[in-house]
Amino acid sequence: MVIGAGTMGAGIAQIFAQSEATSCVYLTDVTAELAENGKRLIGESLGRSVAKERLTQQQADAAIAKIVPGLKEIGADADWVIEAVKEDMRVKKELFSDLDSIVRKDAVFATNTSSLSITELSAGLKHPLLGMHFFNPAPVMKLVELVAGVLTPQAVLERAAQLVYSLGKEPVSVKDSPGFVVNRLLIPMINEAVFLLSEGTASAEEIDTAMKLGANHPMGPLALCDLIGLDVVMAIMHTLQNETGDDKYRPAPLLRKMVRAGKLGRKSGEGFFFYQ
Numbered sequence: 001m002v003i004g005a006g007t008m009g010a011g012i013a014q015i016f017a018q019s020e021a022t023s024c025v026y027l028t029d030v031t032a033e034l035a036e037n038g039k040r041l042i043g044e045s046l047g048r049s050v051a052k053e054r055l056t057q058q059q060a061d062a063a064i065a066k067i068v069p070g071l072k073e074i075g076a077d078a079d080w081v082i083e084a085v086k087e088d089m090r091v092k093k094e095l096f097s098d099l100d101s102i103v104r105k106d107a108v109f110a111t112n113t114s115s116l117s118i119t120e121l122s123a124g125l126k127h128p129l130l131g132m133h134f135f136n137p138a139p140v141m142k143l144v145e146l147v148a149g150v151l152t153p154q155a156v157l158e159r160a161a162q163l164v165y166s167l168g169k170e171p172v173s174v175k176d177s178p179g180f181v182v183n184r185l186l187i188p189m190i191n192e193a194v195f196l197l198s199e200g201t202a203s204a205e206e207i208d209t210a211m212k213l214g215a216n217h218p219m220g221p222l223a224l225c226d227l228i229g230l231d232v233v234m235a236i237m238h239t240l241q242n243e244t245g246d247d248k249y250r251p252a253p254l255l256r257k258m259v260r261a262g263k264l265g266r267k268s269g270e271g272f273f274f275y276q
Ligand SMILES: NC(=O)c1ccc[n+]([C@@H]2O[C@H](COP(=O)([O-])OP(=O)(O)OC[C@H]3O[C@@H](n4cnc5c(N)ncnc54)[C@H](O)[C@@H]3O)[C@@H](O)[C@H]2O)c1
Pocket: 003, 004, 005, 006, 007, 008, 009, 028, 029, 030, 034, 083, 084, 085, 086, 087, 088, 091, 095, 112, 113, 114, 115, 133, 134, 135, 136, 227, 228, 229, 232
């Protein structure tokens, strides 16, 4: 069962639906309409893969047929529960507490959190929990960070690594720490690009071109911020700042302003660049 049918939840559900080892993927959200919408997004994504001849129509049809949208109560018999809701400790803790009494006892809980403490999320739960951090776009990106909290059993981490390999992805093992490995390095770099923009050091296009051609990054930091979502980037900076108590992780004021204005990047149609 995947909880949260947004950017990441839909992508993760698609990966599982395309795996031969999976018979069914429950895709859930706060309303049945949002879950249905997630299934529609997956249909579009699979359609693009068929158009590019990366997938046959038959494979796409088989994958979409495995996706069952609805509310979390439909997933009582799920083996794995992967949470991809809002990056908010209170929301995630409340959700896992509800799931603890809904889902079968031997199921494993995983969170796709980008930065929150795995140990704090797992405290007080009957089910074991680990971080299973996919990257965006989930069906394309090879890496999954497997994050061990203080309470995560070693056997669960080993099962999770096998699961990740079976999905055609590569796991790296990480101990619970704010931002884990990738976001601890990547998100402050993006935040620094927003400072450069607001200081007038260079335009958004020039900053991105500089990092693509000068550092060989496939995508500039501001286009990447638009892809991740400005709200998600800001939430991760807040976590890094609060957890470490170090103000070097303060979110750039321009990032805060844009989030308040609803300029969240690709998902809202506008961030540092415009999208149709
Ligand atoms: N966007 C990225 O690039 C990225 C990459 C890796 C990890 N993440 C993490 O994945 C998670 C989801 O991020 P996203 O970008 O997909 O967000 P999103 O805003 O696109 O989607 C979140 C979805 O969760 C749903 N939701 C919110 N509260 C819920 C609840 N209580 N129960 C069920 N559904 C609920 C929302 O309706 C929405 O559909 C976050 O923890 C984020 O930090 C994001």
